[in-house]
């Protein structure tokens with residue numbers, strides 16, 4: 001059954017590959033539109049590299065989200081073929097009005113609509129495959145170029161899957177198939193090791209503080225604590241992990257495993273790449289930081305293999321992004337969250353914190369800085385509105401919490417809107433309704449916890 005589903009998806013993406021090849025051969029510029037996160041940039045990267053290798057031309061635009069404005073601008077453009085990557089499946093009706101050929105390679109829930117023949121739609125959901133665990137946007141995009149003999153580009157699809165948090169100790173489903181391609185091509189290697197960030201390029205105590213996936217409770221987001229942790233155990237904190245004596249590396253490994261066993265696990269590397277990008281999770285993080293900082297052409301250059309100055313610039317951006325995360329972690333460590341009966345919230349008007357609120361509260365929960373027994377809501381003030389990010393744990397979801405439902409119902413009471421997933425959701429409400437909204441939200445979560 002699984003194999004049959006995979007087979008159907010592969011057939012569909014082979015059709016996409018044929019369509020793409022035809023346009024490349026006709027010297028048409030391939031118009032690529034993709035998402036500005038690690039998955040979307042990896043998706044654009046895998047397709048653009050393939051086109052480049054086939055001596056074709058492309059024009060890429062990254063966008064934070066697809067909407068009617070973006071679509072109506074694109075529709076005026078004069079291209080024979082568009083490719084929508086990591087997005088597009090929710091806009092089948094609109095895209096059906098385009099005159100050009102279209103390839104959609106997405107993994108989000110698709111709109112229920114059958115497009116005409118000029119659209120080839122590649123999406124795991126169409127074939128009963130889970131698009132949140134088994135295939136990313138970059139993965140769908142990879143399958144659209146795979147038949148051009150491109151297994152040596154498969155690692156981009158894994159970078160996308162890492163970016164979309166599809167990796168949990170292993171790759172499953174279609175992602176596993178992609179992993180096989182990458183290993184078979186010889187581009188990728190796997191070895192066991194400590195999953196601390198930038199360990200061959202960053203000073204050790206900073207490496208520990210920057211390790212967010214997996215978290216090291218007590219150390220993640222806290223350079224001072226990381227330094228004293230190493231000092232107490234007699235491990236040199238001021239040099240890179242790679243430069244530690246073997247014995248010190250062993251001590252560190254044992255101590256970190258005590259904090260979080262997941263810290264010692266498989267590491268996926270591209271040995272021939274720069275030490276800064278060799279670890280696929282580092283690569284994915286750097287693309288993400290460039291995307292979040294709106295440095296789109298830089299992100300694309302990196303994905304296309306440019307190094308040197310482009311890499312220096314990208315590393316600076318990532319450093320800035322890390323410092324912003326540290327600032328956010330410091331905020332929640334020092335001020336904590338405001339407690340109501342069954343929820344807690346963090347409020348900020350700070351322009352830096354506002355942009356990364358969702359990430360901060362997620363890490364705060366997993367690093368044990370915020371109480372994981374209460375859903376947490378990050379409130380960011382934007383002029384007359386408040387943007388809300390909600391996060392909780394799977395344990396709380398099992399107890400009945402559904403953040404998407406709570407945020408949707410409560411925000412609609414105040415002419416706002418909300419939605420998402422049970423474990424992570426968002427909403428927008430008028431600023432003036434903040435206190436009433438929080439009160440209602442607290443009641444709603446209490447109700448969810450008490451009804452079964």
Ligand SMILES: [Mn+2]
Nearest residue numbers: 039086137164
């Ligand atoms: Mn994605």
